[in-house]
Amino acid sequence: MSQQKVFFPTNIKFLRERKKMSQESLANALSFTRSKLASLESGATRAHQPEDLLMISEFFKVGVDALLKVELSKLGEFKVSQLLAGNDVYTTGSNIRVLSITVDKNNKENVEYVPVKAKAGYRNGYNDQQYISNLPKFTMPNLPERGSFRMFPISGDSMLPIPDGSDVIAEYVQDWKAIKAGTLCILILKAEQDFVFKQITVQEEGQFLLTSLNSLYHPYTVPAEEVIEIWKYYKFQSEILPELPTDFQELKRLILDVKQDIQQERSDKA
Template sequence: MKDAKVFFHSNLKLLRIRRKISQEQQAKLLGFTRSKLTAFETGQTGNPALCDVIKIAEHFRISVDDLLKSDLSTWNESDLRKLETGNVEYVSGKKLRLLAVTINPDNKQNLEYVPVKAKAGYLAGHTDPSFIASLPKFSLPELPDATLRMFPIVGDSMLPIPSGSKVICRYIEDWRKIKPQTACILILNGAQDFVFKFVTVQGNSLSLESLNPEYKPYTVEIFDVLEIWQFHSYQSTQMPEPYGEITQVQVLINEIRNDVKYLKGKV
């Protein structure tokens, strides 16, 4: 009987290149050394461990069967997109994965905090229950009964919310239900930081806008998004700036822009 053709090595390289990240970045996301990933991509490792194959398949959100037995280089762009997004099931977020959470003695979900020093590890460990269990946990009054997590933000793209604020967010399962201009924390594949933006769903992509008008809007593809957390509230040790005339004008401009976008969506 003729041996079955295996496309694991070429498929792994193709999937990484499609996400436009380096071997070093990809190895870090998978928890491998760069030399190990290189051996996989070049075929030097003829029989990779099953646990590694499963980890790679889950990371790229494809079946082990497709990873091993399908020659993805022969697929057209449309079919590759469907594979990477898992069709409507993945676009909605419902079949993305099971979210790792922790429970307190009262059988309620904890509010986990991802400190700045844990940001890099969150990309690799956000699906790992043991990593989530290692995060600091808090209990605050008057929080909704939902899956919540607290993230630190850095930078001035969402001013007047100051850099260093701790943003509390609710986990979003069905991304299609996000209303236009909803403030969210996004965890992006390959990103070096969390992204805090106003999100608008546009088909299979998301439009991201900053509160600070100095930053231009941009879009990301759904398959590049690992998690979306909707803004609930934030904590800060900084006092807000005085509410001057310039601030009032900016607020009015933002309100007008949002109204125009809403009306356009109704046409």
């Protein structure tokens, strides 16, 4: 049997440099001496202490299995960003981390509903089984048997003609790389208190391009490492009938475009 190659030393150095940290600053963060960290990075330390492995794994948010077995520098920025966002195939043994769900008495998955009052807490409790079990839950007819579904309330007019206040039923996305350009999705972001409902396109440099259905709003990008979860749009329900854009909305879009052009010209002259 051939010996398994271990990438732990080079992975520590790669992750440290990726965070733009010196050996001294990382050693201080881990409560190591600099000489100890230098030995780990150089491969001089062969018998790695379990406590050291766990501490480094926790600091960089990378599973121990990946730290040992995967040459992270060869993955590319997008895959590394996914891994650091918690999508660690090597830790869970599946395509992505295990999703917390609830089931009914027949062992069929529920559709959990994240009400408006729970929005702010969801990004902290999304992977907490107790938090998920306390969410309102129900079953829906005509949902596909495959997949896990959740319902999210949306707000604002950026996704018109889908009305403000609609409830979006969406399917959990396990493989982000499989998302087709322009797919409607709910994104849970680390830095947002609310959900982001947009058309998303995965870009090669580890970024997501987010585009609104309402042309009044300009597209923007977020780094993959800021994304906690992605849920693919399935359908929505609302008490309000969708409306077509009005002349007033079109005028507002033109004014915003002119304002942006003026700001750009001032920036270019500065």
